[in-house]
Amino acid sequence: MAFRYSFQQSLIRLHHNNAHFLRSLATNTTKSSTTQNQGQTGSQQTSSTSSSNKTKSIKGLGRDVVFIDGVRTPFLQSFTSYKDLMGYHLARHALLGLVKRTNIDKSLPEYCIMGTVIQEVKTSNIAREALLSAGFPDKIPAHTVTMACISSNAAIASAANNIATGQNDAVIAGGVDFMSDVPIRYPRSMRKLLLNLNRTKSTPQRLGLITKMLSLKNFVPEAPAIAEFSTGEIMGQSADRLAAAFDVSRQEQDEYAQRSHKLAQEATEKGYLDDIVPMHIPGAADVVSRDNGIRISTLEQMSKLKPAFIKPHGTITAASSSFITDGASASLITSVDIRIPLSRLTTSAAPEKRNLCQLIYSFFEMF
Numbered sequence: 001m002a003f004r005y006s007f008q009q010s011l012i013r014l015h016h017n018n019a020h021f022l023r024s025l026a027t028n029t030t031k032s033s034t035t036q037n038q039g040q041t042g043s044q045q046t047s048s049t050s051s052s053n054k055t056k057s058i059k060g061l062g063r064d065v066v067f068i069d070g071v072r073t074p075f076l077q078s079f080t081s082y083k084d085l086m087g088y089h090l091a092r093h094a095l096l097g098l099v100k101r102t103n104i105d106k107s108l109p110e111y112c113i114m115g116t117v118i119q120e121v122k123t124s125n126i127a128r129e130a131l132l133s134a135g136f137p138d139k140i141p142a143h144t145v146t147m148a149c150i151s152s153n154a155a156i157a158s159a160a161n162n163i164a165t166g167q168n169d170a171v172i173a174g175g176v177d178f179m180s181d182v183p184i185r186y187p188r189s190m191r192k193l194l195l196n197l198n199r200t201k202s203t204p205q206r207l208g209l210i211t212k213m214l215s216l217k218n219f220v221p222e223a224p225a226i227a228e229f230s231t232g233e234i235m236g237q238s239a240d241r242l243a244a245a246f247d248v249s250r251q252e253q254d255e256y257a258q259r260s261h262k263l264a265q266e267a268t269e270k271g272y273l274d275d276i277v278p279m280h281i282p283g284a285a286d287v288v289s290r291d292n293g294i295r296i297s298t299l300e301q302m303s304k305l306k307p308a309f310i311k312p313h314g315t316i317t318a319a320s321s322s323f324i325t326d327g328a329s330a331s332l333i334t335s336v337d338i339r340i341p342l343s344r345l346t347t348s349a350a351p352e353k354r355n356l357c358q359l360i361y362s363f364f365e366m367f
Contacts, residue, residue, distance in 0.1 A: 062163075062164040062165050062166055063163065063164055063166065063335045063336060063337060064164075064335070064336045065160045065163050065164050065333060065334075065335065065336075066333070066334050066335065066336055067331065067332075067333055068102060068331075068332040068333065068334055069098070069101055069102055069331065069332055070098070070174070070275060070329060070330065070331030070332070071094055071097040071098050071101050071275050071276070071277050071329065071330060071331075072094060072097075072174075072275055072276060072277065072327060072328065072329035072330075073090050073093055073094055073097075073276070073277060073279050073288075073327050073328050073329070074276055074278070074279065074288050074289060074290055074291050074292070074327065075291045075293060075325050075326070075327035076288065076291065076292050076293070076325065076326050076327065077292055077293050077323050077324065077325065077326075078178075078179040078180045078323075078324045078325065078326050079180050080180075080292060080326075081281055081284065081288050081292075082178070082180055082281070082288075082326040083180040083181075083326075084281075084283075085178070085180075085281070086120065086122075086123065086178065086181070087116070087120050087123065087126055087176050087177070087178030087181075087326075087328070088120075088123045088126050088129045088130045088133060088176070089133075090176050090178060090279075090326065090327060090328035091114060091126055091127070091129075091130030091174070091176040091328040091330070092130045092133045092134045093277060093279050093328065094130075094174060094176070094277065094328040094329055094330040095130055095131065095134040095136070095172065095174075095330050096134050096135075096277075097277030097330070098172065098330040098331070098332060099134075100277075101277075102332050104332065106134075106135060106136045106137065107136075107137055108170050109136070109140055109170050109171060109172045109332070110140065110168040110169060110170055110171065111140065111141055111142065111159070111162060111167075111168050111171045111172070112127050112128075112131045112136070112140060112141070112142035112143075112171070112172040112173070113127060113142070113143060113144075113145060113155040113156075113158050113159050113171065113172075113173045114126060114127035114130065114142070114144050114145070114152070114155055114173070114174050114175050114176060114330075115144070115145050115146065115147065115150075115151025115152040115153070115154055115155040115174075115175035115176075116144055116145075116146055116151055116175060116176055116177055117146060117148060117149065117151055117177050117226075118177070118179070118182050118183070118224050118226075119144065119146065119183075120178065120181070120182075120183060121183050124144070125142065125143060125144050126144050126176060127142040127143060127144045128141075128142040128143070128144075130176070130328075131172075145158065148228075148235065149235055151175055152173075152174060152175025152329065155173045155174065155175055156173045156174075156331065156333065158173070159171035159172075159173035159333045160333060163333060163334065163335045164335075169334060169335050169337065169338045170332065170333070170334045170335075170338055171332075171333050171334075172330055172331070172332060172333075173330075173331055173333055174328065174329040174330035174331055175328065175329055176327070176328035176329075177325060177326065177327065177328075178326050179324045179325065179326060180326050182223065182224050183224055184221045184222065184223050184224070185221070185222050186218065186219070186221070186222070187217065187218060187220055187221075187222055189215075189217065189218050190213060190218035190219070193209050193212055193213050193218065194213075196209055197209050197210070234309065236308060236309035236316055236321060237309045237310055239309070239316050239321075240307075240309050240310040240314040240315060240316050241310075243315050243316065244315070248315075249315065250303075250315040250317075251299075251303075253315060253316065253320040254299055254302045254303065254317075254319060254320060255299065256320070257302070257319055257320040258296075258297065258298075258299060258302065258319075261294050261295055261296055261297070262296060264291070264294045265294050265296055268290055268291070268294065273290075273291075276289065276290065276291075293322075293323040293325065295319075297319060301319075302317070302319040302320075305317040305318055305319055308321060
């Protein structure tokens with residue numbers, strides 16, 4: 001959406017303005033310190049102390065955070081090639097890809113945080129399960145966060161915070177979602193009967209509960225809701241409201257969506273998406289190496305689609321929405337103090353090319 005692009009550009013401008021302000025602050029502080037200390041005995045020592053204090057004030061809460069590198073599986077439409085796997089399989093593959101790409105020892109990370117929207121019951125802390133299945137030491141703690149579509153961003157922000165405040169020196173952060181197999185449960189009436197069945201002690205009591213279970217209403221499945229519990233609103237409805245509030249027209253959204261798919265297709269064909277770690281699916285002949293949700297449509301075709309969320313007056317359609325996705329990602333985030341020899345990193349993992357986490361952290365600091 002055009003709004004999303006505008007929002008991202010605003011963040012970048014804000015980051016640049018903040019950087020300019022900090023540079024000005026540093027310059028002014030240096031000038032002031034130099035003026036005050038001229039002609040005084042021990043000026044070199046005083047200047048050194050002033051510089052140290054100045055650095056602490058400029059950096060805010062703590063140390064600088066470095067985004068070393070990140071990888072991901074191909075993002076596939078749900079119910080396609082990944083459909084017979086589990087979510088932690090994808091997360092494990094991303095973790096192993098990160099190790100291969102950065103060439104780090106598996107004992108280096110001190111923590112792992114992953115985001116997910118819908119948690120699978122058997123692997124509710126999917127960050128921990130993926131970490132162990134990828135062969136990382138079991139002494140490394142891990143936790144999973146959920147914050148709707150921003151879950152992975154929240155994981156990265158939490159990792160940056162851990163490093164900036166000195167809790168950790170190296171953290172793996174990422175996310176995974178697996179919409180091909182979401183938990184579907186019995187209705188509450190059936191769940192209550194099943195739980196009571198485990199507590200009964202006599203055969204007549206068990207038979208009585210089993211008889212109650214035979215009601216058809218107890219077998220109507222409950223799928224997990226993607227709507228917010230407190231408002232009942234789903235992300236598409238929120239996006240429709242925002243598009244109306246910021247006066248983003250249907251045509252602007254269609255044009256931006258078309259541009260997005262075209263650029264994704266171009267990036268795929270030219271090999272720009274080098275963060276993708278190809279994945280072999282057990283039993284499949286071919287290796288999955290590219291996203292399968294890219295669709296190039298004409299504006300005329302897109303204009304014929306009906307609103308997908310707020311009907312009939314909404315402006316967001318299937319063409320301007322993301323597809324339901326299976327995929328996982330993982331990134332390595334460290335402090336500037338940690339010693340990782342550049343010779344051990346691949347070219348794309350050089351820290352000078354990946355110093356993005358400071359912007360992410362600065363953004364989350366504001367809220």
